[in-house]
Every structure is written in structure tokens, then in C-alpha cells.
Amino acid sequence: MPELPEVETTRRGIADIVTGARIEDVVIRNRSLRWPVPEALPELLRGQRVQKLERRAKYLLFTFEHGTLIVHLGMSGSLRVVTAARPVEKHDHIDLLLEDGRILRYKDPRRFGCMLWQPAAAGPHKLLAELGPEPLSDAFDAGYLSEQLSRRGSAVKLAIMDQHVVVGVGNIYASEALFRSAIHPERAANSLKKREIVALVVAIKATLADAIAAGGTTLRDYVDSTGNPGYFLLQTYAYGRTDEACRQCGTPISEIRQGQRATFFCRQCQK
DNA sequence: AGGAAAACCTGCGTGC
DNA sequence: TGCACGCAGGTTTTCC
Numbered sequence: 001m002p003e004l005p006e007v008e009t010t011r012r013g014i015a016d017i018v019t020g021a022r023i024e025d026v027v028i029r030n031r032s033l034r035w036p037v038p039e040a041l042p043e044l045l046r047g048q049r050v051q052k053l054e055r056r057a058k059y060l061l062f063t064f065e066h067g068t069l070i071v072h073l074g075m076s077g078s079l080r081v082v083t084a085a086r087p088v089e090k091h092d093h094i095d096l097l098l099e100d101g102r103i104l105r106y107k108d109p110r111r112f113g114c115m116l117w118q119p120a121a122a123g124p125h126k127l128l129a130e131l132g133p134e135p136l137s138d139a140f141d142a143g144y145l146s147e148q149l150s151r152r153g154s155a156v157k158l159a160i161m162d163q164h165v166v167v168g169v170g171n172i173y174a175s176e177a178l179f180r181s182a183i184h185p186e187r188a189a190n191s192l193k194k195r196e197i198v199a200l201v202v203a204i205k206a207t208l209a210d211a212i213a214a215g216g217t218t219l220r221d222y223v224d225s226t227g228n229p230g231y232f233l234l235q236t237y238a239y240g241r242t243d244e245a246c247r248q249c250g251t252p253i254s255e256i257r258q259g260q261r262a263t264f265f266c267r268q269c270q271k
Numbered sequence: 272a273g274g275a276a277a278a279c280c281t282g283c284g285t286g287c
Numbered sequence: 288t289g290c291a292c293g294c295a296g297g298t299t300t301t302c303c
Contacts, residue, residue: 003296003297006296058298073297074279074296075281076296108280109280109282110279111280112279112280112297112298113297152274154274161297163297170297259275260275260276261295262294262295
């Protein structure tokens with residue numbers, strides 16, 4: 001389920017329960033995610049307390065005294081707090097058993113996600129080392145994006161989805177942010193005018209912030225189980241609306257393919 | 272070195 | 288009903 005807003009929604013949904021909690025045990029039913037889940041995870045985490053739960057890009061970082069548990073939800077992953085009575089379902093690959101009897105349960109049908117361990121002594125993980133700035137941080141501004149885009153001839157949609165440029169902009173929000181800033185997704189990144197880049201930065205921040213706010217309205221569901229919150233509540237302007245009327249001008253929304261991913265836009269509003 | 276495509280998986284909807 | 292096909296919110300790896 002994840003783009004950045006979904007990951008942040010997950011983090012907020014479980015943070016209060018997980019932070020400060022002691023891990024009683026870890027149950028691994030299937031190790032084969034994106035990379036193998038460390039076999040030693042139960043021994044590594046048993047008896048240890050989660051000091052804090054943070055998000056970097058689309059990664060969730062569980063900090064322990066002796067290292068960090070790095071979790072990515074891939075395309076189809078979810079992380080929920082459930083009671084011990086809840087039956088294990090298909091694709092429930094990993095359980096973190098908490099001291100209060102509840103369980104932090106990782107489900108991922110497609111297994112594109114990962115759960116890795118990075119010892120504190122080893123420094124930051126390689127996966128996190130080369131990521132671009134957080135889109136909602138001050139570091140992501142027009143000056144920075146201008147510099148990044150100027151060196152790229154690829155389509156602007158591909159550029160803003162590149163995690164070296166800025167993290168957390170996935171396929172849905174890339175189309176949405178380009179719609180909001182009235183920029184055609186196939187424009188060469190280095191062809192954008194300064195005012196367009198300013199608009200794009202504002203649009204990316206607003207789109208993600210709105211999505212997080214929308215996700216927040218259903219956060220409770222994570223705790224009590226049931227349902228996949230947030231995501232589907234979002235009203236999109238472009239994404240998934242092929243041939244439907246543009247909400248601004250009525251022109252049918254176009255669908256094209258860029259880098260083997262679907263792109264949606266209004267050929268009238270976006271130039 | 273930059274950019275495009277393949278690769279990793281399962282599930283679901285569509286069309287024959 | 289069954290089956291083949293294409294597509295899905297990601298990102299690393301491989302191949303020009």
C-alpha cells in the first residue's frame with residue numbers, strides 16, 4: 001500500500017504502541033522478502049525495547065539500543081497491531097510479539113518489502129545512504145529541485161520519482177503533483193521554467209501533506225485491525241481516471257506509459 | 272555514466 | 288468455469 005503518506009500513516013498509527021515497548025519474541029513464518037529476513041532476528045530483538053519509530057523516505061526505522069530494524073512495505077505490505085487472538089492469515093510473514101500481549105504483524109502478499117537489521121556500530125545502512133531530501137522538509141525547495149532537474153533530460157515525471165532527487169513521490173502522487181502544478185508529465189526535466197519548478201515543489205508538498213491528513217482520519221483502524229485505511233479515501237485528480245472528465249476543465253483524462261508505469265494527466269490543463 | 276528495461280512476487284479483473 | 292494475459296501503490300540490478 002505504500003507511498004510516503006501511507007508509510008507515514010502507518011508510522012503514526014503504531015508509534016504510540018510500539019515506542020518504549022519491549023519485544024517479547026519474533027515469529028518468522030516466511031523469510032523470503034525482497035532480501036532474506038535475518039534468521040537471527042528473534043535473538044537480536046528478544047527482550048529489547050523500541051526506543052523510537054521514525055520514517056525515512058518509505059522506510060520505517062525501529063531504533064533499538066544496539067541497532068535499527070529497517071522495514072519497507074514494498075508494493076503490498078502492511079504493518080498492524082493486532083491482538084493475540086487474531087488468526088494468522090495468508091502472507092502474514094512476521095510477528096513482533098510485544099510485552100503487553102499484542103502483536104505487530106507484517107503482511108506482504110507480493111513480498112517486495114523487506115525487514116533488515118542494521119547494527120548500531122555499522123553506521124547508517126547502505127539503502128538509506130543515497131536518498132534525496134524529504135519532500136516535506138525545508139531542504140526540498142525550488143533552488144534544490146532546479147539544480148537537480150537542470151542535469152536531467154528525462155521526463156519530469158520520471159525525475160520526481162527518482163529517490164535520489166526527492167524521496168517518497170510514488171506513481172500516484174507523481175501524477176497528482178504534476179496535475180496540480182499544470183505541468184505535462186512528458187516535459188523534459190531540464191526544460192522547466194523557474195516558476196514551474198516553484199509550482200511543482202509546492203504541489204508535491206501539498207499533495208503529500210493532504211494525503212497524510214486524509215490517512216490520519218482512519219488511523220484507528222490500524223490498531224483495532226480490519227480494513228486498509230487511508231489510501232482509497234483519497235480523491236484523485238488524474239491517477240486512475242482514464243477517460244473520465246477532468247475535474248477542472250472536463251477534458252477526458254489521458255493515460256500513457258512512462259518507464260513501464262501508467263501516467264495520468266489532462267492534456268488541456270497540463271502543458 | 273545516464274537511462275531504459277528486467278527482475279523480484281501474488282492477486283485480481285478482463286476477455287476469450 | 289477455466290485459463291491466459293495484463294496490470295498493480297517499489298526499487299535494485301542488469302543491460303545497453
